[in-house]
Amino acid sequence: MGCSPISKGFAFCSNIKAAGTKNFVYLLPLEDWLASTALTVDGTTGNLTALTLPDTKELFKWEVGQPSNLNVNSTFTPVTGGLNGYIHNVDFRTPFIDQTQIDEITSMIYNAVVAFTPLNNGHYRLSGGWVDSDGNPQGIGLRMKNNDEILNDATIGGLIPIVIGTVEDGPKEFSPPFVVDKTLDLAALAAANVEVG
Amino acid sequence: MYQIIKGTKGSYVFNKKRHNFTSDNLNEKPKSHLNFLEKLGIIKKLDKDEQSSNWGDSSSNEKG
Numbered sequence: 001m002g003c004s005p006i007s008k009g010f011a012f013c014s015n016i017k018a019a020g021t022k023n024f025v026y027l028l029p030l031e032d033w034l035a036s037t038a039l040t041v042d043g044t045t046g047n048l049t050a051l052t053l054p055d056t057k058e059l060f061k062w063e064v065g066q067p068s069n070l071n072v073n074s075t076f077t078p079v080t081g082g083l084n085g086y087i088h089n090v091d092f093r094t095p096f097i098d099q100t101q102i103d104e105i106t107s108m109i110y111n112a113v114v115a116f117t118p119l120n121n122g123h124y125r126l127s128g129g130w131v132d133s134d135g136n137p138q139g140i141g142l143r144m145k146n147n148d149e150i151l152n153d154a155t156i157g158g159l160i161p162i163v164i165g166t167v168e169d170g171p172k173e174f175s176p177p178f179v180v181d182k183t184l185d186l187a188a189l190a191a192a193n194v195e196v197g
Numbered sequence: 198m199y200q201i202i203k204g205t206k207g208s209y210v211f212n213k214k215r216h217n218f219t220s221d222n223l224n225e226k227p228k229s230h231l232n233f234l235e236k237l238g239i240i241k242k243l244d245k246d247e248q249s250s251n252w253g254d255s256s257s258n259e260k261g
Contacts, residue, residue, distance in 0.1 A: 038239045040204030043220075049204035052237045134217045135207040183203055 025092055026059040026124075026186055030112040030141030033129045041131050047123065047181035048131055051189065059116065059190035062092070076127070076176045085172020088127040088142060089165035090115045105147060105162065112141025115164065122182030128166070130175035140171050198243045199223055199231055209234060 032053055040050040077087045114128035129139030146163035166173055180186070201207070206219040211230050218226060223240065234240045 035210065038207060038209035038234060038237050040201055040207030040239060042203070043205035050202065050207070050239055052239065054210075135219075136215060136217065137208070181203070 024118070025062050025090060026116040026190055027062060027113045028053075028059050028116070029057075030114055030128065030139065032057040033114045033139065033141075034137050036137050039131065039135065039137060041135055042181065045179070045181065047179045048126065049181045049184055051180075051184060051186075053189060059186060061190045076173075079172055083172050085166075085174055086176050087166040087168060088173055088177055089145070089163060090117060090127050090142060091161070091163045093161045102160075105144070105160070108144040108164070112143050113164065114139060114141055116180060116186055124180035124182075124184075124186060126178040126180050128164075128173070130173065130178040138175075139173060140166065143167055199235065199240045200243055202239060202241050207239070209237075209239070 035054055035057075037052040037054055038050070039048060039052070041047065042049050076089065079085055079087060112128070114126060116124045116126055118124055128142035129137060132138050142164040143166075144162070145165045145167075146161065201218075201220055201223060206217070208215050208217050209230070210216075211233055216226070216230065218234075223231075226234075231240065235242065
């Protein structure tokens with residue numbers, strides 16, 4: 001498995017694995033989303049239906065540990081005061097990981113990402129980004145908001161809760177999280193970065 | 198004649214500039230752009246049967 005560099009010179013190649021289905025989230029650096037080589041949306045459903053990324057760019061799969069009552073949970077909150085817009089949040093937990101992977105979480109301080117979280121109906125929810133009415137990728141991305149560790153609990157000890165989201169005191173998103181159609185093969189966009197075994 | 202494989206509109210980056218396209222204006226794009234999109238798997242070339250079917254529809258509209 002190779003690590004692809006993102007901004008600030010940090011490697012970002014986490015591939016944390018755990019059992020279970022749909023217990024994962026795909027992350028993509030914001031700059032790669034905005035520079036996507038091509039994308040299409042469906043005029044009827046409005047869903048994002050196709051996405052290609054610049055050469056060497058790919059999704060990063062972070063798998064979520066069990067047990068966890070949070071798992072992958074995408075939320076959004078409209079702002080009632082200050083700047084109008086939506087706040088996106090993606091809340092998940094990783095299983096026990098090694099220091100090198102904690103170092104990658106640390107690198108999130110310097111980078112905004114967009115997140116694709118799987119839904120039960122097969123679609124995905126894109127947080128931190130959206131597509132405008134002309135078909136252009138938009139968004140300001142998600143940043144690390146919380147990384148509290150629960151170290152010693154008998155059930156969930158070692159899990160690393162991570163919350164990434166829109167920064168409240170800055171610009172907001174103009175759209176709630178966007179729907180990514182189930183026909184879009186995100187796994188293929190992440191395949192080069194997923195470690196097997 | 199080309200058509201979008203999935204969806205009805207979108208955008209792409211060609212020569213460092215982002216362009217928009219729709220099902221309606223796709224075939225007005227330069228050939229180099231269409232080749233690029235076809236290589237990415239975003240659009241496909243209609244086969245001859247589909248093309249003649251479309252052309253037939255078009256000519257019938259002209260007569261009407």
